[in-house]
Amino acid sequence: MKFGQAIDSVLFKNYFNLEGKATRSEYWWFMLFFIIFNLFAGIIVGIILGITLGADLNPDTFSLYYTLGLLAVFILPLLGLSVRRFADAGRGRREAI
Template structure:
């Protein structure tokens, strides 16, 4: 799966928490969100902050905030579908609320290979 295919797949399942997401789909989405966030932050600092009369990289980051709001739901859905791909309930995403250990557990699960064949999620 290419980066473009992964982005199209995630955005076409914008708020769909059922089904499965492959490892490549998930990690291409993560890379896309990192690149988009960096680009929005730079644009905020260099173009929007001077218009608002703020210092370059201090103050409100309007575009970054809007991008974050737009990408939070597809990010959650692809994360839940990735957990489904390794036969874990989507509710396990809440383990990320446990400081440090929870995120390490999620990272470990996200790098696991897909479960072959059908599972209870598809």
């Protein structure tokens, strides 16, 4: 499985699919995407905080909303991917949770 296929599989085709299996390549390509996405999104958030630091925006509140937003978007696909990866590795699905 290639990089784009892994992202498509995890985010669109198997958003919260707990059945089936996930290959190592699907798992690691998506983890690479997740890390790169978080890195660039964190840089953008840092730039926004740097620009608006003098405004009424509290950096802690903004960071909290950013983190909660990322969690809301990625928790279900990451959970589904982990459960399917554990099943492919021969481990119990409950171990992933």
